[in-house]
Amino acid sequence: MCIAGGAIPGLIVNQSHADAGVVRPALKSIPAHDHIFFEGDNRDSIYVVESGWVKLYRTLVDGQRQIVGFANTGSVLGLESDVEYSNGCEAITAVQVRAIPIGRVAEICMRDGKLAGQLLRQVGRQLGAAQAQLAAIGAQSAEQKLANFLLTISDLCDIQPDDSFDLPMRRGDMAEFLGLRLETISRKMSEFQRRGWISMTSLYHCRLQRRDILEELAAGGQLESIHACAS
Amino acid sequence: MCIAGGAIPGLIVNQSHADAGVVRPALKSIPAHDHIFFEGDNRDSIYVVESGWVKLYRTLVDGQRQIVGFANTGSVLGLESDVEYSNGCEAITAVQVRAIPIGRVAEICMRDGKLAGQLLRQVGRQLGAAQAQLAAIGAQSAEQKLANFLLTISDLCDIQPDDSFDLPMRRGDMAEFLGLRLETISRKMSEFQRRGWISMTSLYHCRLQRRDILEELAAGGQLESIHACAS
DNA sequence: CGCGCGGTTGATCAACCTCAACCCGCGTGG
DNA sequence: CCACGCGGGTTGAGGTTGATCAACCGCGCG
Structure with missing residues (x-):
């Protein structure tokens, strides 16, 4: 089993560092049990978790909820979505995040291929974790x-x-x-x-x-x- | 629910096209029920499905298997893995794929940021699909x-x-x-x-x-x- | 004090698993 | 040609796991 949202801490943290040369996104503090974003919200940013724990969940049409992952320091949130967030994201503990506007993400990919590669590995890891979780709850x-x-x-x-x-x-x-x-x-x-x-x-x-x-x-x-x- | 491996056909197919300017990877034909790769194999390439259906699965320690996704034309396989494939991949029908050596992937990311961004969206989509599947089989x-x-x-x-x-x-x-x-x-x-x-x-x-x-x-x-x- | 929230525990029940028999189509070999 | 086995699927009977419903506890708080 894996904690789906939780990826290898450090990887994207480095990304933030590399990023620092440009404009380091401000640290945002979120109290426990507050939402960082909701399902269906307009996806304006992705988030890097700097401290604390969050849960990512989906609500089915019949009202049932499924948590699709927990994430802590080092995870990147929102990469699985397109125009709208497909998961809701709620802080379990007090949490600190940095928001990266999606526009910047595209820009980053264009300018810094190495960084794009790192991001790609990050999502790949999250995908692997989600699949491990699938295997766990299915079997x-x-x-x-x-x-x-x-x-x-x-x-x-x-x-x-x-x-x-x-x-x-x-x-x-x-x-x-x-x-x-x-x-x-x-x-x-x-x-x-x-x-x-x-x-x-x-x-x-x-x-x-x-x-x-x-x-x-x-x-x-x-x-x-x-x-x-x-x- | 979503077919986890199955992403939006066309997206990465375009990628292959864009890629064509460099060296278009050769088309490989795989008969039904043959493996494209096994869990634990050394991950030397990622694959783009050009036709047919494959299944991606994991085997748990106790021998239980879980299919974590089906994929058809347009899907990219192997992005969820690191040094070894974390899924096995077997052709359900006869299948045609193109293999892209992982070295080339890194190279592509370095050189063509736009392409890297597309790849990133692709994995993001697969991640979203896996999460949808999680919600389905969990709830x-x-x-x-x-x-x-x-x-x-x-x-x-x-x-x-x-x-x-x-x-x-x-x-x-x-x-x-x-x-x-x-x-x-x-x-x-x-x-x-x-x-x-x-x-x-x-x-x-x-x-x-x-x-x-x-x-x-x-x-x-x-x-x-x-x-x-x-x- | 009363209330609500989160958790625990018990009794009951149904969904799904397990095991087993059986069917059908197909290829093989006597 | 038929017998046979095999792989994949269907069906049935019975058992278990985990869901459901409900009572209850402990705690913090207005």
């Missing part, structure tokens, strides 16, 4: 999805010395991302705790006690042995 | 997925004068794409036929008799009225 069980998710998120967060990390999103967000209901997330989280595989000091602070077992699970290890050993 | 019922799929595919195929079209892939491919089992596809297809919403002259030739109802379904219309009216 995995709830348990596998959650194990996978915890492992992936923990890699992207700053791990504390005691091997714990902040889970930035709500249960409902996790559910909408993984294509499950929040009750299912809640149940499985409880179960993981009961088995001693994870422990949560608060609702949003998590520690993977048995990373090995989670990895086994994520890999499809339906080994009864695992279940037996800790139930 | 829809089997019935909705199938209705959606049939509508999307029919738009991408050449529609015959009698409003029918060739479904290029097997039941199993549809299942792997939609995150379902092939038995489920089979059942739902039969049901759609029984209700008179579609008709199939052969296993791979389909006609949407009641496009309106399929659209209603795809949009989440769980209206009992629909079910009632034709059962």
Whole structure:
């Protein structure tokens, strides 16, 4: 699994630096739970995330929502859209972004081929991540999805010395991302705790006690042995 | 829903044309069910599809497969990967492609910013499509997925004068794409036929008799009225 | 204090999976 | 020519997973 929006931090950050010679876009601060843009909004800019976490989502005609990616520092938002944003984008935590007007993007591509190549790789990475996510939610069980998710998120967060990390999103967000209901997330989280595989000091602070077992699970290890050993 | 790999035909085809001034890559013919590349292969080229249909898939550690996209004329393959192909790519029908060595891609970006911009839009589109697919398989019922799929595919195929079209892939491919089992596809297809919403002259030739109802379904219309009216 | 929000837990149910039988068309080889 | 096997598809019976509906907890806040 991958966090679809989250790409390799650093890559486009460099881009911003290179860009600095021209006009470095101003830093914009966005409080948690505010929108950066909505689905259907006129796409006037792309955004580079400088700090914090955002979620990207789509709303289906029947009102169901699907989170198509989480993104943090280094990600570029809005490249998947054309004249209108095809995703909504909401800050999960407080967030800082730089907006690059789309006009500038075209201009950048024209002038600096190297930079264009970097951007291209960035989107390519996001595409790869989206495809990995597709594979995950299309072919995995709830348990596998959650194990996978915890492992992936923990890699992207700053791990504390005691091997714990902040889970930035709500249960409902996790559910909408993984294509499950929040009750299912809640149940499985409880179960993981009961088995001693994870422990949560608060609702949003998590520690993977048995990373090995989670990895086994994520890999499809339906080994009864695992279940037996800790139930 | 979208066919993830399938992007707007014509866009990159133009690219190839523009490219022609330099060296137009040779046309390669690939018979149905042959691979164009495998997951993990060294990524030496990207490919432009000139005719036919291919499927892009990933294999999970536990052996499950997920088709992450179908692609036909005009699509560019391999942009989502880095040093190794992260998807396998197999021809569904006989296919013609042009291979562009990755070295050339970088070179193209450096030299022709306009072209780089076009490529960027192409990947962006594929990313958007993958996200749409994510939303579809994460948040829809089997019935909705199938209705959606049939509508999307029919738009991408050449529609015959009698409003029918060739479904290029097997039941199993549809299942792997939609995150379902092939038995489920089979059942739902039969049901759609029984209700008179579609008709199939052969296993791979389909006609949407009641496009309106399929659209209603795809949009989440769980209206009992629909079910009632034709059962 | 009452309320709302986010989360947990329980009971029930249906959608979809699983396993298995079976059909059909086709190519192969006795 | 027919028997056979095989690949792809369909259909049925029964089981599981995860959705649904609903009650309830804890907390922060006006």
